[in-house]
Amino acid sequence: MALSNHFEHQFFRIVNWFLAPLEPFFAGRDKNRETAGPIFIIGSPRSGTTILYQILIHSFDFAYVNNLVGNLYRCPNLGSELSHQLGLDAKNISFESTHGVTRGLAGPNEFGNFWYRWFPKAPHYADEKTVSVKAGGALRRSIAAIQSFSGRPLLLKNTVNSMRIRALQHLFPKALFIVSERDPVYTAQSIYKVRAKRSKKERWWSTRPQELKELLALPLIEQCVYQVYYLTKQIETDSKLTDCDRFFWLNYERLCTDTGNELSRIEEWLKLRGIPVKRRAVPVPTLKASDKQALPDKDFDKIRSMVRTLWPE
Numbered sequence: 001m002a003l004s005n006h007f008e009h010q011f012f013r014i015v016n017w018f019l020a021p022l023e024p025f026f027a028g029r030d031k032n033r034e035t036a037g038p039i040f041i042i043g044s045p046r047s048g049t050t051i052l053y054q055i056l057i058h059s060f061d062f063a064y065v066n067n068l069v070g071n072l073y074r075c076p077n078l079g080s081e082l083s084h085q086l087g088l089d090a091k092n093i094s095f096e097s098t099h100g101v102t103r104g105l106a107g108p109n110e111f112g113n114f115w116y117r118w119f120p121k122a123p124h125y126a127d128e129k130t131v132s133v134k135a136g137g138a139l140r141r142s143i144a145a146i147q148s149f150s151g152r153p154l155l156l157k158n159t160v161n162s163m164r165i166r167a168l169q170h171l172f173p174k175a176l177f178i179v180s181e182r183d184p185v186y187t188a189q190s191i192y193k194v195r196a197k198r199s200k201k202e203r204w205w206s207t208r209p210q211e212l213k214e215l216l217a218l219p220l221i222e223q224c225v226y227q228v229y230y231l232t233k234q235i236e237t238d239s240k241l242t243d244c245d246r247f248f249w250l251n252y253e254r255l256c257t258d259t260g261n262e263l264s265r266i267e268e269w270l271k272l273r274g275i276p277v278k279r280r281a282v283p284v285p286t287l288k289a290s291d292k293q294a295l296p297d298k299d300f301d302k303i304r305s306m307v308r309t310l311w312p313e
């Protein structure tokens with residue numbers, strides 16, 4: 001599997017290198033770039049951001065980045081044209097994923113390689129000065145063109161963007177943020193399970209808080225809890241630097257138990273902020289929160305004890 005992923009990565013690197021010169025043409029077709037949004041889904045890894053992304057795309061008429069466009073990260077507007085020609089849309093997605101990676105060409109994509117064109121791979125934290133004026137203009141044009149092509153509000157999801165709130169607010173003054181929150185006990189447990197299965201458990205996984213250097217000296221299970229803690233605190237801190245009304249805080253457990261009502265709350269919040277999102281005539285999906293103990297008592301009790309200390313009621 002790892003070898004297959006390596007060849008796929010190399011293949012798309014070559015494809016992007018050849019097709020990148022065409023991107024200015026596709027990105028420059030629509031001169032009317034005054035669009036609303038985009039809307040960013042953020043949150044700690046394993047906090048329900050992917051299923052939230054899938055449900056919102058299923059339930060509302062959003063523009064989004066699918067796996068075809070995500071693989072064409074240096075020419076995403078060409079990818080949008082190809083997606084249109086191939087008829088790839090929300091009707092073709094499932095609610096399955098593996099660590100944020102969805103299935104099929106129509107499946108929603110985190111657009112990670114695209115964002116790394118503009119932001120460093122390390123550190124993850126970014127502020128108003130991280131992206132240059134010239135690069136920021138190119139980024140805005142590319143995102144605006146993707147949204148203009150479809151004429152619909154653009155929904156984007158990437159957990160690393162949780163560390164780029166200040167930069168994204170600066171680059172996209174009309175941006176909105178939907179923050180996925182989950183019980184930190186089960187968020188940390190899920191991160192720990194991912195890392196415990198990796199051949200190099202000591203290697204950091206996913207979004208990096210600013211405190212990364214200090215965390216690497218801790219035992220693995222403590223790293224996972226503190227990762228959730230510091231990412232959560234960073235989102236809370238950066239959200240207070242601007243209009244808090246631009247942030248919608250969604251609870252993963254409540255989304256699973258009362259899906260229809262939570263979707264209605266999101267719809268109302270968006271419309272009050274001038275986002276003309278349309279509800280699709282589709283059934284409300286049935287969800288089940290995966291919040292149950294999946295570790296030995298010693299490890300689970302350690303996580304629960306740390307959470308009680310860091311998140312006092």
